[in-house]
Amino acid sequence: MDDGSGCRPCSVLCMPIQSSHNEMVGVIQLVDKLDGQTFNETDEKILEAFAIFAGIGIRNTKIFENTVKVIAKRQVALEVLSYHTSVSTAEVRKIQSFEIPPAQSYQLLDYGFSDFVLNDDDTIKACIRMFVDLQLLERFHINYEVFCRWILTVKKNYRNVTYHNWRHAFNVAQTMYCVLLRGHMKTMLSDLEVLALLVGCLCHDLDHRGTNNQFQIKTMSPLAQLYSMSTMEHHHFDQCMMILNTTGNNILSELSQTEYRQILHLLEHAILATDLSIYFKYRTSFFKVIEAENVDWNQVENKELLRGMMMTVCDIAAISKPWEIQKEVAHLLASEFFEQGDLEKTVLNVEPVDMLNRDKKDQLPSMQLGFIDSICMPVYKAFAKLNQELIPLLEGCQQNRDRWAMLAATNQLQASEGGKNGMKIEEDDGRKKCIDHSTESTQVPAGR
Structure with missing residues (x-):
């Protein structure tokens, strides 16, 4: 009862809140009357009446929540059936x-x-x-x-x-x-x-x-x-x-x-x-x-x-692929993120986080570095230690990290010089084109 304030309660009245099926769904607790008196039988009867009222309220709330879920399930089911x-x-x-x-x-x-x-x-x-x-x-x-x-x-x-x-x-x-x-x-x-x-x-x-x-x-x-x-x-x-x-x-x-x-x-x-x-x-x-x-x-x-960790290793495995594959997949994922960011701007009228913001697309290399360092490298290092046959995943991830780091550094240098960023996504006849200025090469993603 002592909440750490130094105040000690003099009188406590505690009572269960029960549903119509006599299931305890909560507890009411009163501590110290304002007039300094102890709780009495009258207080107990008043609280008992309030507990019944509270039980009805909680039950109705649960029924409403269940109804909302049923409606939501129906909406999801109808949406899925209409699409597939x-x-x-x-x-x-x-x-x-x-x-x-x-x-x-x-x-x-x-x-x-x-x-x-x-x-x-x-x-x-x-x-x-x-x-x-x-x-x-x-x-x-x-x-x-x-x-x-x-x-x-x-x-x-x-x-x-x-x-x-x-x-x-x-x-x-x-x-x-x-x-x-x-x-x-x-x-x-x-x-x-x-x-x-x-x-x-x-x-x-x-x-x-x-x-x-x-x-x-x-x-x-x-x-x-x-x-x-x-x-x-x-x-x-x-x-x-x-x-x-x-x-x-x-x-x-x-x-x-x-x-x-x-x-x-x-x-x-x-x-x-x-x-x-x-x-x-x-x-x-x-x-x-x-x-x-x-x-x-x-x-x-x-x-x-x-x-669980094996599922993560496989889900993010694109980060360990050869560079040309990794770069293309990274741009596909970035494009999907930007599409969500566009929705957040138009539907929610909010500014999306950098990862979802099309206006920040030139920061892709640095964002990829953050993703690799915080998520990918730790789990691949762990699996490489568990089983040396999985070391190629770690090596592929490290090689791609080096390439993204080089692009991020190039972007930073060019930005400081007032030049153009090292990698950006442009549109060409409806196709997404990945342009890597650091290597003067152009890659057009294959149809997927």
Whole structure:
């Protein structure tokens, strides 16, 4: 009762607030009467009447909140249904007829893999190859027709946004495949965990709208009314489950009840782990585990940390790609950010942060440095220490950091001299053109 002020209460009256179902939903506490007298039976009866009134109020508030959520869910469902289409039988049969090339044909086991030269059919074939090579279809008795329909449905549930689209999800899955096989991380995981991670990678940005969680909250979107934390990530998981529960798409139908419950937990954990706020929350604990000796990776907490950090490693893997790929992807992501910034200016009438501000596009190199130093390098260093087979990711990240640092320095020098910045995004006949003045080269991003 002592709040640290030195004042000691002389009289206290405390009473529970109960709902109509006799559930305690709160507590009322009165301390010291103004006239200095102690609380009496009359006070108790008055407070009891107020507690009943408060209980009704709290109940009505909860009913209202639930109603708002139901309405928001309906709005989201209608929005999704109006946007997405179902997969036809002809499309499924076309995929079933494909001959699936070996991993070497697509360089799927290369950390420097690029999807720029692949068409959409190639990406589907490559996905099938990943699941086949990891023996997931055989291990979990996944029907091939159902699997083909599921992949096509997942692909169709990605919107045609600039960066967070099907191609991004495909690249994240490829990195996970590479980490599991070439990086030998598969030996540290169960088959069920491997399945959850690969499915999670393909589904981790389902129905992304090209705007981040903060935008959903600022605009008070239906999604933000459903989820106040990890808003988009919860929606991605919901979409993943919606697809799995759609007729002809349940690739998990042959799992036992125990395995099914486990993989739902693993899938949710994997997709939510792609929220960078979750990464920042748990990375210190992960780094401590990495530094420890004789780590038991079968311990539940350690394994969850490992899977979550693996999702982050794969989600940001574009930062470790060869420079020409990294530069192009960075501009695609920046373009999507600027599109959100434009919306914030017009819809919210606010000035966006530098990262989203098109007027600050010349600061891209310095912003990339901040992203690498605060997010990428720490986690890649940790995984390089965990497994030397993952060192190429760290090396690629470091090489790109050096290039961005050079461009940032060039920009700063030219700015101080009153010259033009070293890298900027220009428009040429509707195409985004990346111009790197420091090397006098021009790169036009391939269609994605």
